[in-house]
Amino acid sequence: MxxxxxxxxxxxxxxxxxxxxxxxxxxxxxxxxxxxxxxxxxxxxxxxxxxxxxxxxxxxxxxxxxxxxxxxxxxxxxxxxxxxxxxxxxxxxxxxxxxxxxxxxxxxxxxxxxxxxxxxxxxxxxxxxxxxxxxxxVGKYNYKVIKQRIYFPDLPEEFDGFKITQISDVHSGSFDNPEKISYAIDLVNEQDSDMILFTGDIVNTHAKEMYPWIETFNKIKEHKYGKYAVLGNHDYGEYVTWATEADKEANFKAIKSLYGQIGFQLMLNEHTYIEKGKDKLALIGVENWGHNFKKAGDINKAAAGVNQEDFKILMSHDPSHWDYEIKNHEKHFHLTLAGHTHGMQFGIEIPGYFKWSLAQYIYAQWAGLYENLGRYVYVNRGFGFHAYPGRVGIMPEITVIELKKGDNVA
Incomplete structure (x- = not known):
């Protein structure tokens, strides 16, 4: 030191x-x-x-x-x-x-x-x-709603036009402006999506960081097809030294409880089916799996019992999981939703034309939509901020993904 x-x-x-x-x-x-x-x-x-x-x-x-x-x-x-x-x-x-x-x-x-x-x-x-x-x-609370339409030829008919709101990387311990956070929650509710998915990192380290914000996040309205979440790497409390292993485990238990306290069903290497009319799709949630971070995610356990022909949406916090395990997986996960990178909270982005960040030298997929053989991953730029208390060029994001039936057109 x-x-x-x-x-x-x-x-x-x-x-x-x-x-x-x-x-x-x-x-x-x-x-x-x-x-x-x-x-x-x-x-x-x-x-x-x-x-x-x-x-x-x-x-x-x-x-x-x-x-x-x-x-x-x-x-x-x-x-x-x-x-x-x-x-x-x-x-x-x-x-x-x-x-x-x-x-x-x-x-x-x-x-x-x-x-x-x-x-x-x-x-x-x-x-x-x-x-x-x-x-x-200004930048750290300059929330952007980014809308993304993704086409799948094998999307079940009933889910044509199905909307999913995604938030990720809340990092509540960094917040310092209740008015701005309330504004962001209002933006989330305005999207009027069918389902909302939260892809991890509710805190920086300690469960208590979220306590002042529980009431605010409870204002996220109920979505017709549910509110689901997975854990991120910061949710395991591994970036501090704990007095005892019992303290660490108690904090981890409290963090997992936080998701339920704000109305989200936490998925821990498991799956559920979302039914709409006569059709259904499989929603799979894994614990954190990062190439350079904690590998608690178990995709095979989470997807056990999911059929090959099922349309599948996977929540996995770290996009390196998609790069290393998911994009060529035999079960063909149609869409993976991730976060984690924050786009490094610093870069240059001209939507539709150009984007650059130091994050791209660490992660092959770091912000936005990526495709491999008809399988997609969307990397959310993050709701909050961490370490550097700001954002330059890569703004905090609320994503709205619309599923469409048709040819693979991004």
Whole structure:
């Protein structure tokens, strides 16, 4: 821990040196530069100190989220600025070396820093700075209703036009604005879907995080064909150190109970049939299965007794489950609903044209709809937020999926 804090401090110190060089190139007022150095030193000491105070027996708190937000807001722009200034230094050293070998005479090896480079660096750094501030103040509650129509040639006739609302990754321990959460619940109810599915992560770690929000989430209206849920990786309480195994188990039991307290039927490696008129479809719910996270999900147990010809909807929190086990499974799961990635809560998205996030370098399926041989997975971008207390570009999502009978057209 001490060594990691030392490396973080050293890295941030180097970033600060380069950021100061850029400022010094543009600003000549000594008092402004002194004030900048003092404020930067205070911020650096606060961030390093806060990380040293992290208590693994408690886990994420409002304080740790504030610190993470502060770290990103201050240092992501400065890192960009640092890279610009480092690039200039590489050019200055290369230019000086060339002049030395060509001229072989006395001269100033390093040219002075160029003002316009610092101006470009500060201009580019201002973009993530403003974006991260926006993400914290506005973006984290900027809920989007995303509607997706999916066609299946073997969809039972009675389910043509059947609507499913999906929410995922609530992370109630991060919430700090009851009015915004109530607004989001109203949006959920406005969709007037046939069924609502919740694909896990009701809390960050502790069951008590959800207690202030139970009444609000109980306002999610009854849906004609039910309210179902599965567990996410955070619901197992595995990201903190527990005093005893009994404490951990009691918390896990309480978390499972939360889903029932807000009116959702929790599915633990099991299935049920949804009947509509003369037709039915199989709804399957597995516990968390992640390639890099807890593997409690058992698809074979959950789908035992489900017939090959049944139309199947699977709830599985982590989309890596679809990638590694589901998309080529012999039982042919038509549609899988997942979450987990949050789209990294940071990216660029122009609906229908372009989307990018660091999440795509970790997960093959990270936001939206994906298909393989007529089998689909939809990855919800998440209802809440975690670690970074904001969202930039990848907004919180309420998904409405309409099932349609017909050719495979996304």
């Amino acid at each position: 001490v060594f990691r804090v030392f490396l973080l401090s050293l890295f941030l110190f180097i970033v600060e040196l380069y950021a100061f060089q850029a400022l010094k190139t543009l600003i000549k007022l000594k008092w402004v530069l002194t004030a900048y150095q003092i404020l930067s030193a205070i911020a650096l000491v606060f961030i390093v100190y806060s990380f040293t105070q992290f208590d693994r027996s408690i886990g994420q708190t409002k304080q740790t989220m504030f610190t993470m937000g502060m770290l990103l807001v201050i240092y992501v722009p400065k890192i960009i600025l640092c890279l610009i200034m480092l690039g200039e230094d590489i050019f200055r050293i290369g230019s000086g070396s060339a002049r030395y070998f060509i001229n072989n005479e006395n001269f100033e090896f390093l040219n002075s820093r160029r003002k316009f480079v610092s101006q470009i660096g500060l201009g580019l750094a201002a973009i993530p700075f403003a974006s991260l501030i926006y993400g914290i103040t």
